[in-house]
Amino acid sequence: MDAGRRTVLTAGAAGAAGLVTACGSSGDRGGSTASAPETSRGATPSTGVGAASAAGSVPGGEALAKTSDIPVGGGKVFAEQEVVVTQPKEGEFKGFSAVCTHMGCTVAEVSDGTINCPCHGSRYSITDAAVVAGPAPQPLAAERITVTGDTIRLG
Template sequence: MHAGRRTVLTAGAAGAAGLVTACGSSGDGGGGAASAPKTSRGATPSTGAGAASAGAGAASAESSAPAGEALAKTSDIPVGGGKVFEEQEVVVTQPKEGEFKGFSAICTHKGCTVVAVSDGTINCPCHGSRYRITDAAVVAGPAPQPLAAERITVTGDTIRLG
């Protein structure tokens, strides 16, 4: 009897893994520009927003970028817009002149990487979720939560992660 139960559990786990893999496939309507879902972040996004740390620092600690890494010059981030740093999984916005905000670039819906900032929103190509550049609140779903806040610092004309 134990062998039968183990077989069912193993088959169930394999089936679940297949479903998880299928959830973020490029066939989800995002076209070729959609990034594959990420699992390193976005699983438990913070509900906070802005340039403050994401919760207990979980998102910052998981970042692939070393603390203090220069991301961009302030002039690289347009006022009323932003820029996605895919490698670091961070998006930096400048809602109004001189105000910079950092957020996770991992969509809270299925873990895809957001790809663009336009018309006041951070946009995910996979299922059409959009987030406000001021606080990463969901403007259009299916995303269930805002993007997690990321800690950034601005020193002179340099924006740094952490």
């Protein structure tokens, strides 16, 4: 019976270790730092209208929205794609991961100049995804988006 108890305790400890690992450390989701978020897809973020791919060709990623769908000073969360697109200033579009750096929840909304996570209250700047209110330990990772005409695309 003692061996059976050890097996259960060992399995329980392994499961708990997996939960702790999944719930956030500086190595989660790209291991970005507070000063320089990486892109979670290994690309650089778009800096505005008409950004092209690294090869210089017309972008061909998944269409997310029309530019008119993203309010100036606000943004929109695309939960299925795990991306949030913001427009801090007229004609300037930014893409960030929609996965909170605290516990991996998906951010839910963009309002009053911040990207907001419903799980524990973390808030991020729409301009650079810097942490405005914790407990998030680091900014959201930048995501590559491209804007061609009035279409915003992922990638």
